[in-house]
Amino acid sequence: MDIQYSTALVTGANRGLGRAIAEALAAAGAKVYAASRSGTLAGPVAGGIVPVTLDVTDAASIEAAADALGDVTVLVNNAGVALSGGPISAPSLDRARAEMETNYFGTLAMARAFAPLIAANGGGAIVNVASIVSHAPIPQAGTYSASKAAVLSASLSMRAELAPRAIRVLTVLPGFIETDMTANNDVPKISPEAVAADILAGLRGNAEEIYPGVAADLARAFYADPKAHERALAGRLEAAE
Incomplete structure (x- = not known):
């Protein structure tokens, strides 16, 4: 496109990945609504970025945004906890419950509210930010992993439902990103700008799932032997006890 x-x-655009996505889209010439609570x-x-107020866990806030932002053609569901x-x-x-409310139900509610607008504007795209843990969950963040797995699953269904309405659905599945959310994780990370x-690139091409950085290698390793991943994590937890 x-x-x-x-x-x-772009939801959750006040900092981190959302801010990087908003700035990258604006630099590419798009008009961008940068949403935050x-x-x-x-x-x-x-330039090109318009701050807007939006809480993806509040139905009235979503309805107000849909009423006010009728020219949207690309929705980026980035807000998450x-x-x-x-x-x-x-x-x-x-x-x-809080993770599901924001990460999954927030994404679902936004897509339901804005898909009709995007279709009326001639089509476009919905980008859902999931995570590599959608595939390979981490026990210490098991509830977060489950919420992001729900985002991935919903994206597959959305893609089939919205294709006839000329709306592409892209799912982003990064590993750890250099943001406030991962500040206490001592692991290799990718920059928000690289993910953006x-x-x-995925929007310009024909991507359906985007694996920034080493995420594609991690996904391949998981699916090569999912039980090995499970055993390794169990072993680490047992050693830590």
């Missing part, structure tokens, strides 16, 4: 003539809405962006705002916790070891179900560049 020609990004230069697109109007994009506060409705403000820190620091200088690039990672509260950490294993399905059993987490102190309660509260974190799991891969997303733009």
Whole structure:
């Protein structure tokens, strides 16, 4: 698709990956609505970027955004939370519910609200930011992994449903990204700008799933022997006890 003539809405765009995606789209010539719960962006705002207020967990907020932003042709569902916790070891179900509410239900609600608008504007794309843990879950972040697996599964169904309406659905499955969310994780990370560049390349091409950096290698290794991944993680948890 020609990004230069697109109007994009990016959720969770106040910092991190969302901010990088918004800036990359604007640099490519798109008009960009940069959405956040506060409705403000820190620091200088690039030309072509319009800050908007949006809470993806609030139905009224989504409805108001859909009413106000009728020219959207590209929706980037980036807003997400990672509260950490294993399905059993987490102190309660509260974190799991919060992650599902933002990561999965927020993505689903936004797609439902904006797909009709994108179709009415002649078609376009929906980009859902999932994670490599959609494929290969991490026990210590098991509830987050489950929420991102739900995003991946929903994306597959959306793709089939929306293809007749000239709307592409792209799923982004990165590994660890250099953001506030991963500040305490001592692991190799990819920059938000690199992920944003891969997303733009995917939009310009025919991508359906985007694996930034080493994520493609991680996915291949997981599917080559999923049980080995499970055994390795179990072994690490046992050694840590």
